[in-house]
Amino acid sequence: MASSRQKEGNNKGHKGSVAGGDAEANNIKKDLFKGFSRLNMTERFSRLMKMGALTQTDIKYLKSGGIKKPDLAEKFIENVIGYFQIPLGVATNFCIDGKRRAIPMAVEETSIIAAASKTARWVGEHGHIKTYVKGSGVIGQIQFNKVKNFERLKQTIQENEKEWIKRVHEEVMESMHKRGGGVVEFQVRRLPVEEDSSQEEMAVVHVVMDTRDAMGANIVNQVCEYLRTLIESTTDEEVSVCIVSNLSDSRLAVAEVVMSGLNPLLMEKIEQASLFAERDPYRAATSNKGVMNGIDAILIATGNDWRAVAAGVHAYSARKGRYQSVTQWRVKDGKLHGYFEAPLMVGTVGGMTKLHPTAKMCLKMLGVKKSNELARICAAVGLVQNLGALRALTTVGIIEGHMKLHIQNLTLGAGAKGWEIPVIQKHLEIIFGFKNRISLSQAVEALKALREKTVNHAEALKKIRDKHREQALAALKELKAKHKKWIDKI
Numbered sequence: 001m002a003s004s005r006q007k008e009g010n011n012k013g014h015k016g017s018v019a020g021g022d023a024e025a026n027n028i029k030k031d032l033f034k035g036f037s038r039l040n041m042t043e044r045f046s047r048l049m050k051m052g053a054l055t056q057t058d059i060k061y062l063k064s065g066g067i068k069k070p071d072l073a074e075k076f077i078e079n080v081i082g083y084f085q086i087p088l089g090v091a092t093n094f095c096i097d098g099k100r101r102a103i104p105m106a107v108e109e110t111s112i113i114a115a116a117s118k119t120a121r122w123v124g125e126h127g128h129i130k131t132y133v134k135g136s137g138v139i140g141q142i143q144f145n146k147v148k149n150f151e152r153l154k155q156t157i158q159e160n161e162k163e164w165i166k167r168v169h170e171e172v173m174e175s176m177h178k179r180g181g182g183v184v185e186f187q188v189r190r191l192p193v194e195e196d197s198s199q200e201e202m203a204v205v206h207v208v209m210d211t212r213d214a215m216g217a218n219i220v221n222q223v224c225e226y227l228r229t230l231i232e233s234t235t236d237e238e239v240s241v242c243i244v245s246n247l248s249d250s251r252l253a254v255a256e257v258v259m260s261g262l263n264p265l266l267m268e269k270i271e272q273a274s275l276f277a278e279r280d281p282y283r284a285a286t287s288n289k290g291v292m293n294g295i296d297a298i299l300i301a302t303g304n305d306w307r308a309v310a311a312g313v314h315a316y317s318a319r320k321g322r323y324q325s326v327t328q329w330r331v332k333d334g335k336l337h338g339y340f341e342a343p344l345m346v347g348t349v350g351g352m353t354k355l356h357p358t359a360k361m362c363l364k365m366l367g368v369k370k371s372n373e374l375a376r377i378c379a380a381v382g383l384v385q386n387l388g389a390l391r392a393l394t395t396v397g398i399i400e401g402h403m404k405l406h407i408q409n410l411t412l413g414a415g416a417k418g419w420e421i422p423v424i425q426k427h428l429e430i431i432f433g434f435k436n437r438i439s440l441s442q443a444v445e446a447l448k449a450l451r452e453k454t455v456n457h458a459e460a461l462k463k464i465r466d467k468h469r470e471q472a473l474a475a476l477k478e479l480k481a482k483h484k485k486w487i488d489k490i
């Protein structure tokens with residue numbers, strides 16, 4: 001599925017292709033991730049420190065609750081009144097291009113990190129993840145809303161291209177140019193007018209730029225504004241809008257997953273689910289949301305502009321004239337092949353990446369310096385996240401994976417404390433076992449009954465369909481035996 005366009009990236013994705021030192025480091029990380037989800041926070045810190053993902057200073061910072069002083073917030077936005085904090089976690093088991101990584105993810109939704117980690121382990125057991133980047137351009141747009149003479153404009157731009165690029169490099173982006181970045185080319189496009197429209201012809205100049213490790217929006221906007229003056233003083237055309245494009249399709253991040261030894265029926269179901277999302281925009285939107293669950297969480301953790309990336313991914317998903325899934329899964333030669341390709345405009349310098357201490361720490365944890373490296377990790381995590389969702393959807397359904405944490409959230413949401421927590425959780429698990437759904441009001445009711453010491457699980461369970469009563473009572477007996485210590489307090 002990959003095209004033969006310019007590719008950047010090591011292709012050491014295949015099993016056993018990691019060189020000596022890396023292989024050893026990978027094995028250490030693999031062991032340190034074993035049972036990670038069952039550890040408490042102190043133990044997690046200790047493991048992350050052992051694998052070199054966190055330092056003592058990072059741990060102290062995280063334990064203190066992270067960033068607090070509002071003066072930093074004042075530097076970012078206006079009318080500051082505080083911070084909005086969302087949880088930061090680590091996805092485990094990812095081995096991308098032969099390198100194991102701890103993936104920081106900032107996200108509020110239950111199960112995303114668990115699903116990513118579980119699926120990454122599954123991928124590692126059956127195959128590998130390979131990533132690369134095609135192209136290097138970020139696009140700036142200069143619009144002419146009423147172009148007088150398109151051909152003449154095009155010719156002038158082409159004649160001056162070399163000279164104007166030189167001037168941009170000298171006057172607007174000297175240091176980035178020294179680091180190998182700069183304007184690559186101009187592309188002049190005519191924007192079609194509807195046949196029956198009285199609108200005048202529109203034109204747009206695309207300024208394709210290599211912005212190195214910066215996300216690029218700021219510098220691209222500056223370059224376009226600078227070019228506006230040059231263009232207007234050389235032509236009799238008037239520029240109307242100058243702005244970066246978030247559909248940066250001259251730099252595409254690609255991730256590929258190949259897995260063997262899977263159940264053929266499961267592979268077929270995953271392929272069919274993929275075709276569903278490729279053919280139907282209603283399904284594509286949800287499928288892509290699942291992909292973005294993984295990508296956005298990394299972008300937020302690393303201080304990147306997730307709205308820009310999301311806009312680019314969705315626009316790219318509609319490039320064929322119909323909104324489609326950004327991933328494809330196929331069964332070929334008895335193997336499952338997954339493919340993700342999209343513009344991921346990310347940066348490892350500039351913006352929040354270096355100013356926000358948590359973003360700085362997360363970039364260090366990931367061990368990335370180059371923006372392309374970060375884009376490739378995002379592509380890999382997005383693809384794996386999608387696989388996890390498709391696997392769940394085509395087998396047990398999505399509710400099951402969410403339920404354990406959902407029950408926990410409902411229990412805490414209802415206000416359960418200490419010894420009440422496992423009792424209410426078990427109660428909700430039993431109800432879920434029969435009804436296949438669960439609500440906060442059930443948790444609140446159960447807690448109320450427990451506190452009033454009038455809890456009668458058998459009575460509560462009577463409400464559940466009669467045919468399940470025998471099983472319910474057996475489950476209740478088990479619950480009482482298990483939690484005797486607590487039940488006796490009632």
Ligand code: MEV
Pocket residue numbers: 109286287288289290291293386389390393398
């Ligand atoms: C939920 O956050 C994401 C999923 O809906 C994605 C999908 O349906 O593929 C599970």
